[in-house]
Amino acid sequence: MWAHLRELIFPMPGACLWCGLQGAPAVCGRCRVELSWLPPDRCPRCGRPVAVGPWGRAAAAGAGTAAGPVRVPPAPPRCWSCRVRPPAFAGVTCLGLYRGLLKWTVNAVKEKGQRFLLPPLAEMLARRLLADGVVFDLVTAPPLDPRRLRRRGHHPALALADQLAVLCGRPFLPGALRRTRAVRAQSGLTGAQRRRNLRGAAEAVPHAARRLAGRRVLLVDDVITTGSTLDAAARALLAAGAVGVWAAVLADNGPRRALP
Ligand SMILES: [Zn+2]
Ligand SMILES: [Zn+2]
Structure with a gap:
């Protein structure tokens, strides 16, 4: 043993x-x-897989006629949700879908504290950020939930953000954001309930706001579900003067989204 x-x-x-x-x-x-497997058709804004096949893809782009060839566009258009209510972050780099080996690993890190699994994941995510051409000046994470932190004794998103900052050679700004009030646990809530739950619930701490002004921020979390946690954090970063926010997550646990 x-x-x-x-x-x-x-x-x-x-x-x-x-x-x-x-x-x-x-x-x-x-x-x-x-x-690190991801489906090819994903919304360029929220990173969500979109329900598009080869025919839907061509139809969505309005490409092709009876007389001419159908040209498949290089990427699908934004999903319906991002057209109606775009998130505050400009895009998401994700390692893979929350299933199989990645789901097992994320849970091993989050629930069992097996942090030795994080460095290879951070390295793979850093490579993907490079491949996506993401440029940023500093790295941070959404605000801590003090009760959850006490229960777990560690914060996987912060540990991941720290490792990404080292790998990418950018400063890490832990605790840049804080809760302005207590919020309910997000699990079990619908997308609209999650947004309401988090609305105005995060703000930049004063000493961090000075460092955020005029900076492009990489916002790191372990899992994206509806995107409302990252959206609320990105809003707070932008309100503090950041000029752009890009999100980086290990796994996508959200539903497929439809194209308009
Ligand atoms: Zn989207
Ligand atoms: Zn292997």
Whole structure:
């Protein structure tokens, strides 16, 4: 048992952390694909998968006629939700969907405190930020829920934000935002209820506001569900003078969204 525990905490060099494949880096190619898979059709604003097939995609772009070829656009248009009520953040970089190996890993980090799983995920997310061409000046996370922090004893989003800041060579500003009032737990609430629950519930602390002015901020969280937590935090950052906010999350646990 101790040998197994030791391997979990200090994995053998040259073995995949997830499947134990010998001679592999920390994450083998197969696990990397499973951890970071995203469907190709996603809303460019909220990052949500959108319900579009090849025909829907072409129809959504209004491309093609009976006489001419159908050209598939490089990306789908924004989802219905982002057209009606765009979020305060400009976009989301996400590692993968909240299912399978990634779901298991996120829960292992959040609920069981297995933080040794975070560095390879942070490295993969940093690579994706680079691939997405995201440019930012500093890194922060949504405000802490003190009760949840006491229960868990750690804050996965803050730990992830810290590691991303180091990997990307940008300053980390922990605790830049705080709650202005107590909020209900978000789980079990609808999207509209979540927005109401969080409306005006976050603000930048005065010393952070000075550092946020005129800066492009990377806002880091572990999971995006409806996006209301990131939206409320992004609003508070923009209100404090940030010139733009981009979100980075490990996993997307939201529903598919429809195109207009
Ligand atoms: Zn593996
Ligand atoms: Zn969207």
